[in-house]
Every structure is written in structure tokens, then in C-alpha cells.
Amino acid sequence: MAxxxxxxxxxxxxxxxxxxxSTFRAENLQNNMKVVYYSRTxxxxxxxxxxxxxxxxxxxGFILYFIVMAITSIGLIAxxxxxxxxxxxxxxxxxxxxxxxxxxxxVLFWTYPFL
Amino acid sequence: xxxxxxxxxxxRLENQVDNGGGGAWEYLCLVRKLKVRRSEKVLKYGLxxxxxxxxxxxxGPEEWTLYEQVAIAAMDCQCLNVAKDCIKALLxxxxxxxxxxxxxxxxxxxxxxxxEAEKVYSSLLEDNPLDQVIHKRKVAMAKAQGNISGAIESxxxxxxxxxxxxxxxxxxxEIYVSLQMYKQATFCYEELILxxxxxxLYHLAYADVLYTLGGLENLQTSKKxxxxxxxxxxxxxxxxxxxxxxCTSAIGQVSKGRNKEDKESPELQSLAAKALExxxxxxxxxxxxxxTSALRSLKI
Amino acid sequence: xxxxxxxxxxxxDWVLIPLSVVMVLIGVLRYxxxxxxxxxxxxxxxxxxxxxxIVRARNLRGAANFIPPKSFRSRRVxxxxxxxxxxxxxxxxxxxxxxxxxxxxxxxxxxxKKNLSMIIxxxxxxxxxxxxxxxxxxxxxPFPLTQRFRSMLQNGIDLSTVDVSYVSSRSWYFLNLFGxxxxxxxxxxxxxxxxxxxxxxxxxxxxxxxxxxxSAEKDGLDIVQHDWALPKFEHRAEAVLKKLVS
Amino acid sequence: MGLGFMVGVLGVLFLxxxxxxxxxxxxxxxxxxxxxxxPPMNVVLELLLGFVFCISAALTVPxxxxxxxxxxxxxxxxxxxxxxxxxxxxHRAKALPSETDMKLKH
Numbered sequence: 001m002a003x004x005x006x007x008x009x010x011x012x013x014x015x016x017x018x019x020x021x022s023t024f025r026a027e028n029l030q031n032n033m034k035v036v037y038y039s040r041t042x043x044x045x046x047x048x049x050x051x052x053x054x055x056x057x058x059x060x061g062f063i064l065y066f067i068v069m070a071i072t073s074i075g076l077i078a079x080x081x082x083x084x085x086x087x088x089x090x091x092x093x094x095x096x097x098x099x100x101x102x103x104x105x106x107v108l109f110w111t112y113p114f115l
Numbered sequence: 116x117x118x119x120x121x122x123x124x125x126x127r128l129e130n131q132v133d134n135g136g137g138g139a140w141e142y143l144c145l146v147r148k149l150k151v152r153r154s155e156k157v158l159k160y161g162l163x164x165x166x167x168x169x170x171x172x173x174x175g176p177e178e179w180t181l182y183e184q185v186a187i188a189a190m191d192c193q194c195l196n197v198a199k200d201c202i203k204a205l206l207x208x209x210x211x212x213x214x215x216x217x218x219x220x221x222x223x224x225x226x227x228x229x230x231e232a233e234k235v236y237s238s239l240l241e242d243n244p245l246d247q248v249i250h251k252r253k254v255a256m257a258k259a260q261g262n263i264s265g266a267i268e269s270x271x272x273x274x275x276x277x278x279x280x281x282x283x284x285x286x287x288x289e290i291y292v293s294l295q296m297y298k299q300a301t302f303c304y305e306e307l308i309l310x311x312x313x314x315x316l317y318h319l320a321y322a323d324v325l326y327t328l329g330g331l332e333n334l335q336t337s338k339k340x341x342x343x344x345x346x347x348x349x350x351x352x353x354x355x356x357x358x359x360x361x362c363t364s365a366i367g368q369v370s371k372g373r374n375k376e377d378k379e380s381p382e383l384q385s386l387a388a389k390a391l392e393x394x395x396x397x398x399x400x401x402x403x404x405x406x407t408s409a410l411r412s413l414k415i
Numbered sequence: 416x417x418x419x420x421x422x423x424x425x426x427x428d429w430v431l432i433p434l435s436v437v438m439v440l441i442g443v444l445r446y447x448x449x450x451x452x453x454x455x456x457x458x459x460x461x462x463x464x465x466x467x468x469i470v471r472a473r474n475l476r477g478a479a480n481f482i483p484p485k486s487f488r489s490r491r492v493x494x495x496x497x498x499x500x501x502x503x504x505x506x507x508x509x510x511x512x513x514x515x516x517x518x519x520x521x522x523x524x525x526x527x528k529k530n531l532s533m534i535i536x537x538x539x540x541x542x543x544x545x546x547x548x549x550x551x552x553x554x555x556x557p558f559p560l561t562q563r564f565r566s567m568l569q570n571g572i573d574l575s576t577v578d579v580s581y582v583s584s585r586s587w588y589f590l591n592l593f594g595x596x597x598x599x600x601x602x603x604x605x606x607x608x609x610x611x612x613x614x615x616x617x618x619x620x621x622x623x624x625x626x627x628x629x630s631a632e633k634d635g636l637d638i639v640q641h642d643w644a645l646p647k648f649e650h651r652a653e654a655v656l657k658k659l660v661s
Numbered sequence: 662m663g664l665g666f667m668v669g670v671l672g673v674l675f676l677x678x679x680x681x682x683x684x685x686x687x688x689x690x691x692x693x694x695x696x697x698x699x700p701p702m703n704v705v706l707e708l709l710l711g712f713v714f715c716i717s718a719a720l721t722v723p724x725x726x727x728x729x730x731x732x733x734x735x736x737x738x739x740x741x742x743x744x745x746x747x748x749x750x751x752h753r754a755k756a757l758p759s760e761t762d763m764k765l766k767h
Contacts, residue, residue: 021644023313025736028727038723041597046715053680057557075720087726108594113680114557115427120735150742166766190750200765225750251746259749279470286747305482312478313731316741339645342652349732350659380649386656
């Protein structure tokens with residue numbers, strides 16, 4: 001946290017003084033992760049519907065799922081205005097977290113148009 | 116807990132309402148949310164809303180919380196008739212509610228009729244012995260009567276049951292500090308730090324008490340807690356900066372030269388001094404001379 | 416292998432869509448029912464006190480590194496010493512959970528209510544699906560699956576030549592069960608994103624058993640290694656000031 | 662919040678409409694026994710539009726991020742709130758003359 005005067009300054013934090021004793025506001029971190037979870041879930045449902053409508057079958061559908069998840073991650077990073085360290089404790093919170101969580105919803109909404 | 120943005124928002128709203136810019140209801144809600152004590156403004160603007168039927172009906176159910184807020188503010192400003200009227204209105208709406216019973220007890224306290232207030236509180240306690248607010252009011256009543264030891268004793272009894280209530284710990288700490296019983300106060304502040312470790316003001320209060328206790332070990336611990344306050348407030352807490360400087364010079368005097376302490380964080384006090392000068396230059400540069408002479412006398 | 420089966424659209428309109436709609440409605444109904452049934456027990460002194468002791472012990476364990484070593488040790492002794500430590504539960508007094516559960520009626524009632532709102536609608540829908548909609552190909556899933564899935568997905572269809580991507584309505588039920596979890600979390604808010612299977616596993620323990628959690632807290636507290644964080648804070652304060660002054 | 666929500670609803674409506682027209686289109690293809698390769702171009706465009714709307718809604722509706730650092734402007738605690746539960750009333754304001762015109766008029 002040494003480098004972080006206020007949230008706007010975005011220079012990298014020096015690693016060795018990285019807070020091994022975490023003094024984060026836990027409830028804000030949870031709030032941020034909830035936002036990520038909601039965005040991911042909503043977009044995985046939308047992605048499922050789209051791949052159903054496009055009539056994709058087999059791996060094409062799953063590829064579309066990963067594309068949608070990648071777009072969500074990029075969108076979320078843009079939303080955090082690239083100063084990720086003031087909103088999340090590590091990078092994969094926003095890139096990988098919940099990547100496969102929305103898979104089942106995706107599959108469900110993928111099969112709807114196929115009925 | 117009032118954060119910086121909330122404080123600026125509160126001040127902005129206060130100025131806006133003071134020079135007639137409207138927004139009284141938002142201001143009253145913010146005061147309630149932040150739990151700050153602005154009794155005379157709350158009384159003035161609360162009454163302006165309550166006396167205007169149109170605004171009052173616009174509040175809907177919130178009207179009754181406003182009545183309660185104005186009643187407490189009126190007691191604080193010694194306008195007991197207004198408090199009585201508000202409580203009467205609340206009683207009409209909620210005949211047997213315990214909250215209104217509590218308000219009646221507080222009104223008796225404000226009037227100074229301790230016996231009746233005691234009676235009201237014990238009757239309320241009968242049907243709900245675990246009502247935390249009533250216990251706290253009894254402690255406040257003991258304190259108001261000047262019976263500090265009674266307040267401490269009942270507060271300790273309260274804390275035996277509700278151990279995790281950090282407001283009570285804070286009250287106990289402040290009473291101990293007012294009685295200069297610093298040993299017990301340090302215990303209470305440690306409890307507060309344990310319950311909310313990232314609140315810088317608990318670290319600061321703990322460091323103040325340790326500094327007042329004195330002794331090499333306490334001073335070193337106190338300096339560390341001033342440092343943690345600086346870290347948690349990003350160096351913007353002036354009291355913590357001054358605290359570091361004072362601790363360093365006190366450690367220097369007590370250990371008279373064999374200060375093995377400096378190897379851990381040598382430039383902390385010089386950095387704190389520079390930060391202080393920078394802040395004074397920005398905010399109160401006429402007092403800069405005063406600051407530099409004080410720091411020089413502390414040999415930093 | 417098998418050429419494309421043409422599924423009658425009537426199946427979709429009368430089996431699959433109603434099943435999904437029913438499951439959504441059940442989820443919403445369960446949300447409101449559990450909200451209604453959230454009974455507020457009048458806490459008695461003992462339970463409140465134990466709850467507070469556990470909260471305080473947990474705070475101590477969590478923020479141990481923020482207080483000086485001496486005061487941490489004195490607190491740990493205060494909490495877990497053998498004679499009258501707060502977390503110490505004398506052997507005789509540790510009733511087991513079941514005995515306590517039957518002795519205290521409203522806890523049993525609460526248990527039953529929780530079951531009612533979770534298990535019953537679950538088994539009802541499952542029985543309904545199995546009874547009415549088994550034995551025919553219900554839907555086509557858009558991605559190919561290996562043969563091993565056949566027994567799971569196509570129960571009730573005893574033909575081995577049918578392509579595995581044609582499934583029976585039971586697998587449609589399971590697909591809905593897991594798929595709708597995301598939708599529920601969007602509509603009904605985060606906390607009931609857990610669907611029934613998770614809640615069932617969680618429900619294992621019978622009721623809140625204070626004596627067990629007291630000793631668990633005590634053991635947790637005993638193994639805490641106190642490593643004072645404050646010296647590190649001095650370095651961090653220096654770094655913060657260096658940045659502020661520069 | 663309202664706008665983001667509207668955009669999301671609009672996106673979902675676009676998707677529904679696209680789904681509906683695709684099903685019609687497939688029904689048509691089934692009658693003419695042709696292979697279904699993909700929805701017609703205008704449906705694909707509609708899908709893309711709906712998708713863009715949904716992305717923007719997904720990023721705005723769930724609310725924005727809060728800083729996790731205790732020393733950021735919105736988290737830095739500058740003062741403790743008054744301990745109102747232990748508030749006492751016989752303090753020095755008793756001696757001050759209270760404004761007399763304060764009255765609850767009803």
C-alpha cells in the first residue's frame with residue numbers, strides 16, 4: 001500500500017512492503033466481487049441465448065462462452081479504470097474468478113432455442 | 116464512523132441548509148446515518164418540517180423516525196416542552212411501543228427526575244431483560260448523576276453479557292481516561308482494536324494513552340501505533356504525525372543516548388516532521404514558524 | 416449414426432416449457448416462503464452470552480497481530496484457561512446436540528420449517544417429472560456427449576441406437592435445476608444463489624450446538640501464532656510518508 | 662441505475678425478437694427441407710445489437726466498485742460518530758438561554 005496515496009494514483013505497489021497484514025476493507029472487497037459475479041452471470045445467460053439462436057453446436061458454443069467471458073473480463077477491467085489495485089487484492093479476482101460459474105446457466109439457455 | 120467524503124458531504128449540506136438552500140430532510144437523514152450530534156440544527160430544521168403539514172405528510176412512515184430524532188435533539192437543547200409534544204404524538208401513534216417508553220425515560224432524565232426514570236427503565240426491563248439500549252441508558256443516567264464509579268460498575272456488568280458491543284467498550288475507555296485510570300483504558304482500547312482492526316482512530320487513542328503512561332516500553336509501543344495510524348490514514352492525520360515526533364524525542368530522553376531503537380525505522384520522525392511542515396505550509400502557513408521551533412526543541 | 420430425429424414441437428410446448436416455468440415459480444415461491452418463515456426466537460441469556468463470547472474470541476483470533484504480544488497472551492489465558500476460562504466447557508455440562516434439540520421445542524419447530532421449505536418442493540417436482548414425463552425423448556442438447564452419459568441422460572429410453580444428445584425429461588430437470596441458479600441469484604439477490612443441493616449438504620449438522628463451537632473456538636485460539644504486525648507498520652508508514660513528502 | 666436497466670431490458674427484448682424470428686425462419690426451412698446453416702443477416706445484426714446493449718447493462722446495473730484501501734478518500738475515517746446511546750442531558754447547554762420560539766405547532 002506504500003504507493004497508494006489515494007485511489008487515483010495508479011503507480012505499482014512495491015512488492016516487499018505488500019501488506020502481508022491485510023488492512024483491506026473486507027466489505028468493499030465483497031461488494032466488488034458481488035458486482036463481478038452479477039455481471040458474469042448475466043452475460044453468461046445472454047451468451048447462452050445468443051449461441052442458441054445462432055444455432056451453434058458442439059465446441060463452437062463453448063468457444064463462444066469463453067469469448068463472452070473474456071469480453072466480460074475486459075469490460076470489468078475497463079470499469080475498474082485500470083487502477084485494479086485499489087479495488088481488488090489480486091488480478092485473477094476479476095479475470096478468472098467465476099469463469100466457469102456461469103457455465104450451467106449458459107448451457108441451459110443454449111438448449112432453449114434448440115427445442 | 117465518519118469518512119472523509121461523508122464529512123465533506125455533511126458540511127456541504129449543512130451550509131446549503133443554513134443559507135436556506137433547502138434539502139433539510141437529506142441533511143437530517145445524513146445526521147441520523149452518521150450518528151453525529153447536531154442537536155440545535157436537527158431541532159431547528161426538524162421542527163420546520165414537522166410544523167409544515169405538507170412536508171410532514173410527504174415523509175410518510177419516515178415521519179415517526181423524525182419525531183424521535185427531534186425529541187432527542189430537543190432534550191439535548193433543554194427544550195423539554197417540544198420533546199414532550201413529540202413524545203405525545205409518538206404515543207398516540209404507537210401506544211405500547213418500548214421505543215417510546217425509552218424516550219419517556221430519557222425525558223425524565225433530561226428533567227433530572229432520576230427516581231422516576233429509574234422506575235420507567237426497570238419496568239421496561241421486566242418484559243425484555245436483554246434490551247441493550249435500556250442498560251446503556253442506566254449507565255448514562257449514573258454518569259449524568261456524577262456517580263462515575265456506579266457507571267463503571269454497571270458498564271462492566273453490561274459488558275459481561277454483551278462482550279462484543281464495541282460502543283460500550285469505547286464508553287468504558289473514555290470514562291477510564293477521564294479518571295486517568297490509563298491501565299484499564301489501554302485494555303479497553305485493545306478490545307476496540309481487536310473488534311475493528313482497520314479503524315485508525317482506535318490505534319491513535321491507544322497510542323495517546325500509552326504515551327501518557329510513559330516508560331520506555333510503552334513509548335516504543337505508542338510510536339508503533341502512531342505509525343500504524345499514519346499508514347491507515349495515508350499520512351493525513353496530523354495528530355499521528357505529531358505523536359511520532361513526540362514519541363521519538365521522549366524515547367531519546369528516556370533512553371539517554373543508548374537508543375538501539377533507531378535501527379528499525381530511522382527516518383520515520385524526520386519524514387513525519389517534513390510531512391507536518393508540508394501540511395502546515397498548505398493549510399496554516401502563518402503557524403509554520405511555531406511548528407518549526409517546536410520541532411527544533413524536540414531535536415528532530 | 417442415428418439420423419436427425421424430428422421432435423414434435425408439442426413436446427416443447429407442453430413438457431419442457433411448463434417444467435421450466437414451474438421450477439422458476441417454485442424458486443420464487445421458496446424465496447418468499449423462507450422469508451415469511453424466518454421465525455424470530457426470543458433469545459435467552461445463556462445463548463446470547465455464548466454468542467457474544469464466540470464473537471469476541473473470533474475477533475481475538477482474527478486481529479491477534481494488531482495487539483502487543485503481552486496483552487494477547489494474557490487474553491488467551493483469560494479465554495481458555497482450564498478452571499474458569501470463558502471458552503472452557505466442563506465435560507459434564509456438554510450436552511449433545513440431539514438432547515438439546517428435543518428439549519427445546521421451538522428449535523425443533525424451526526428445523527422442521529427449514530426442511531419444509533427446501534426438501535419438499537424438490538422431491539415433489541422430481542416425482543412429478545419422473546411420473547409424467549418419462550419414457551420418451553424430450554429434448555436435443557446442442558453438444559455431443561460420450562456414451563457414458565447415456566445411462567444418466569436417457570433413462571427411461573431403452574434404445575441404444577439413439578444419439579446421446581437426445582435426452583429424456585429427467586436430464587432436462589437437472590439442467591434446469593443447475594441452470595436456474597444463476598437466474599435466481601440475479602432476480603432474488605445474492606444470498607440464495609445457493610441452490611438446494613448445497614443447502615442440503617450444509618444442513619447436515621443438527622441445530623446450533625454452542626458447546627461444540629465453544630471448544631472449537633478454544634482449539635482455534637490455542638494454535639494462533641502471535642506475530643506482532645506493528646513493526647511492519649513502521650516501515651509502511653515510512654513508505655507512505657516518503658511518497659507524501661516527495 | 663434506471664438507464665442501465667432500460668438498456669438491459671431493451672437488449673433482452675432484441676434477443677427475444679431475434680429468437681422468435683429465428684424459430685419462424687427454421688419453421689420455414691423445415692417446410693422447404695433445407696439445411697439450417699444460420700439465421701438471416703438482419704437477425705444476426707439484431708443479435709449483435711442486443712448483445713452490446715446487454716454488455717453495457719451488465720457493466721453498469723450491478724453498481725460500481727468501492728475502494729478497498731482504508732486510506733482512500735471514501736474510506737478514510739476522520740472522526741468517530743458520537744456515542745449516542747450513552748448521551749447525557751445535564752451538560753453546560755443547560756445554562757445557555759434556549760431559543761424560546763421553538764414549538765411543535767399541532
